Amino acid sequence: MVAIDGPAGAGKSTIAKRVAARLGFTYIDSGAMYRAVALWALRQKVDTGDMHRMEQLAMAAEIELSPGRIRLNGEDVTDAIRTPEVSGGASKVAVIPGVRRALVAKQRAMGERSSVVMEGRDIGTVVFPDADVKVFLDADPRERVRRRLEDVRAAGEEIPESALAAQMKERDQRDSTRADAPLAQAPDAAYLDSTSLTAEEVEEAILKIVRSRVTNGKDFS
Ligand code: DC
Numbered sequence: 001m002v003a004i005d006g007p008a009g010a011g012k013s014t015i016a017k018r019v020a021a022r023l024g025f026t027y028i029d030s031g032a033m034y035r036a037v038a039l040w041a042l043r044q045k046v047d048t049g050d051m052h053r054m055e056q057l058a059m060a061a062e063i064e065l066s067p068g069r070i071r072l073n074g075e076d077v078t079d080a081i082r083t084p085e086v087s088g089g090a091s092k093v094a095v096i097p098g099v100r101r102a103l104v105a106k107q108r109a110m111g112e113r114s115s116v117v118m119e120g121r122d123i124g125t126v127v128f129p130d131a132d133v134k135v136f137l138d139a140d141p142r143e144r145v146r147r148r149l150e151d152v153r154a155a156g157e158e159i160p161e162s163a164l165a166a167q168m169k170e171r172d173q174r175d176s177t178r179a180d181a182p183l184a185q186a187p188d189a190a191y192l193d194s195t196s197l198t199a200e201e202v203e204e205a206i207l208k209i210v211r212s213r214v215t216n217g218k219d220f221s
Pocket of ligand 1: 008030031032034035087090091094119120121122123171175
């Protein structure tokens with residue numbers, strides 16, 4: 001079990017996918033689950049501030065993750081969850097304790113079924129506090145905006161850099177200051193600043209941590 005937490009644009013998805021492939025583990029994007037619940041709420045016109053209805057939605061949501069795809073109630077929503085509207089909505093529904101409870105239960109069940117590399121905001125602190133390997137992946141805010149802008153453009157969209165920077169700042173602020181499971185580095189997590197590192201370098205640094213855990217004689221699964 002490898003837990004990777006950090007703010008938006010730190011490179012978590014890229015790195016978690018690569019590390020999972022190298023280890024032969026299942027990659028799980030926990031943020032995609034919050035996004036799926038937010039998408040459903042937006043479509044149903046449920047007020048994302050309605051805690052009770054949001055908890056019901058999160059419990060009822062059938063979320064299936066397969067390599068590179070996510071399904072919500074049987075529908076492939078892989079692309080639909082990547083809009084700026086859903087990004088903001090996910091961060092809003094993620095403050096609701098009932099939504100977190102429902103999704104954390106799903107995440108723990110996934111972690112029990114197989115060896116996983118899971119990325120998110122609270123994986124090392126709340127979801128899997130006993131994870132064998134915990135990494136807090138960070139990067140300079142300007143670099144994080146630059147990377148997100150690349151993703152947006154690769155998807156054929158355009159957004160002014162200043163608008164994207166403002167959205168990311170607002171989301172990070174909300175994710176790190178909420179009362180329930182805020183974005184935080186677990187005390188036993190390795191801190192990695194990816195600002196001036198390539199994906200290969202970050203991947204190698206994490207694999208080194210994994211190897212050191214294994215050779216310490218710990219049972220690694
Ligand atoms: O990783 P992401 O940007 O796709 O996540 C979308 C939102 O979901 C993020 O702003 C905060 C929330 N989230 C969370 O609260 N806990 C997680 N483990 C993962 C994501």
